[in-house]
Amino acid sequence: MNNFLFVASENDAIPNCKVGGVGDVIRDVPRQISERGDRVHVIVPSYSRLHYSGTLKATLKITLRDIVYSAELYEVPPKEEHENITHYVIHHPEIGTGSIGGVYDHDDEPFFTDVTKYTIFCTAVAEAIKQGHFGKLDIIHLHDWHSSMLLFLRKYHPAYTKLKKIRTVYCIHNLALQGIRPFGDNYSSLKTWFPKLDLDYDALRDPRYPDCFNLMAMGIRFADSVHTVSPSYKQDVLLPSDAPEFIGGEGLENDLRQADKEGRFHGILNGSDYQNVPVRKNKLFPNIATTIFQQLQREPNRKKADFLAHTGEKVVPFLKKRPNFICASVARLTEQKFYFFKRSPEALLQILDQLEEVGGIYVLLGTGAPDYEELLRNLSYERENFIFVNTQSESVVNSIYRDSDLYFMPSLFEPCGISQMLAMRNGQPCLVHHTGGLKDTVQHVHTGFAFDGKTYDEKVYNMVESFKEALYLFQHEKTTWKQIQLNARKMRFTWKKSVDEYYKLLYTFNPAEVRVA
Template sequence: MRVAVLSPEAVPYSKTGGLGDVAGALTKALRRTGRADVALFVPLYERVERSLLDKVVFEGLEVEWAGRRYIVKVWYSEASGAPTFLLDLPDYFARPGIYGYGDDHERFAFFSHATLVSLKLLGGPPDILHCNDWPCAFAVVELSRWRAHDPFFAQTRTLLSIHNLAYQGIFDASLLPKLGFQDQQTIDLFLKDGAASALKAGLMAADWLSTVSRRYALEIQTPEQGYGLDWLLRARRDRLVGITNGIDYEVWDPETDPFIAAHYSAADLTGKSACKVDLLRRFGLPLEPSRPIIAIISRLVAQKGYDLIREAADALLETGAYFIALGAGAREYEEFLQSLRDRAPQQVGVYIGYASEALAHQIEAGADIFLMPSLYEPCGLNQMYSMRYGTVPVVRATGGLDDTVEEFDRARRTGTGFKFRDYRAEAMLESLYEALYCYAERDLWRAIQINGMRQNNSWEAAAQRYLDLYRAIVG
């Protein structure tokens, strides 16, 4: 089966969040099954390390689009573990960031179109065009039109994966003709509340839809988390599947991780103590490893529960635990974290910004508790990284967090973490207090750690579920 995966980001080339991890890891896992001829397509951004690129496959790919003729260089790489084609057009992609530009709709509409053009020159047609999030929804819409008159794509079926429904690619509908969408039937696919939504068009045009956890597939069909598209997702629920993301154990494994101070395993947790001391040193905190470390790594946005953390800040400090945060985002949350650090410099460590991947690994290895009080969370990866590293997650029971974290049962010593349901600071603190009580009982805490470290959240299992879905779509 031939599968073409389109993503606006993918590790190790580009990443702003979980989508980058997913796109890179899934294609590698699919290739390893030996049951899919998979290729990954991503833009070549300014931030991509050129040492990752192997060769140029097209020096001058001619792309006619929006009344203009573009010349695109296409690079090839296998640094992700799967064949990857990176489309190089400096006018659109040679910028410091990946998103956040006024012409993002145009940039990704071009990427989608150019990828379809390149596919026709790279061998036989794909059986599945697997597109990720709104930036690649343009390709779904284009292909649905091309199939009617282009024999090359006549049998290609489309899957659109929703990683976060809140991001819908909204832009001025009057710009649709410029992007090549001129007939009224296609324009109607995009229209939402007087504007154009790339995601809405993709959801309507795709053969099948998927999202990144079973729970999130249900949540997005409700008005509370449907962001104005719940009616559409309910209408298409027979073509909507939730597949929980996996994690790449080659990258996230405390037994082999090159970024951490000492290696350890479920059989021997000794090295985790060395990682904890190393983390305290990195943040200039007192070397008192008996005190628990509560950590969070996330974008600094309301979705991640920072309103709850801000409300509970005094109570957090009163526990005596260290608090370490890594991330960047909204200025109000950056200022809050900095002020918290200023108030308690011997207890709080903060890194504002997108640090190297190494620091994220060091936090996962050195922390005791990982906090994820998300308002909503389509899947989440850090709770799975944390369990692998013997760092106990405290999460809100939403989306993939609810699917992947099992509430710890003291009597039976089963479960992998602690969950709260109500989006309230008091509920979050109750779960944190319970975790801290268990931390004080070392045998009990070790049991939770080992339970988490023995979970199988590998991409191999998730890749098999995607293969089953691909077969159903083709069938």
């Protein structure tokens, strides 16, 4: 039996610890591993709240800033019990509740708060490994920059040399977020955290900012195996970015090429859960109305409350009669997800015009960057057939995947994407930008629709034209539309297949291949 430790920032296997797709992966992959008879421990920060339901397992003394910190290790109950899986959180007062989904923080000084809390978290995890709280580990699977400080400690910290004997795997979920901070002269800097360590600045340095270290780069440089969450995203990130036409390696393409040359870099498509959450059909608008009403009862901000009321009023007519066509999106409101809308709002207006001609509407659920929220709120006031649900609701999300006619995913880039998989499992065609993992999952006029272009203007033009094509097929070629729905429903992106690749490419342990730090 192999013994695994998963280290991440999110874990949807426990309550209230999910913001994005990372949480889904950390929920689903350990289940696949446990079904093979192996043991899995999963650990995330407590964010000053997740430990309340847990059982204290240990108090961990760690040294940071030449001060002894006391962090606490809790075992916490999962949503569902699975044999051979144990869930933990690390609690420390400086690992606070984030402003984004209760997990992440957004600072004027990039990554200031998050690097602080994930440094404490990773150091506490290293101490827990050293003390044997997870038993004798065979593999540590790390996820995104939030966990890569563990690799820094493994390589440079004399207290944690024991970690060098354990195989490490590093997963890149989103290369655009890298955890870049200065080496020194800052509360959240490497020299402040570890003032007595001799640092190899060249090995830690960000390729674009020579006075900074890069936690994403540490993961790529120091892990035994590195992987992206789709094959096409792997190919994308080996090339330099040329935004907005192409998003690639974001300054780390040389590190990724080196890892690829060494045989350490792989692209493995994420999977999806095909045990459908029971969702009743035709509940989208009742669920939106219920969510709006509940949110209004606890919303102290007058401007936000007024907009929620406005959204509720727009939903009322559809409680009795469904619109002829429902297009929908669910995503965090960021540049990655909706850059095309922000830069080219006229394209979105053209799409809404097309929908209006067929009696259709566009429902978009999400929260995120203030400028994107403001753009979409203003559009909602202007256009009757655009419903912007500016909150979070699992029931509305599930109904969007169940009840919509077309799922719209115009991501500027997409490492893998899970939304398109969730829509397709319900037989819902998707309209996507032909990038990253969306290339690997959606085929134009077979399982959905895709747009691309050599220039930004071409991409935007083709996005509108692809939307027009989808509407035309829906209206005038019912047989073709139904076949696309059927093809989408038949697609299976299973975690079993993904984890088979993990065992073959990432988890294979050959002592002769161990990279000595």
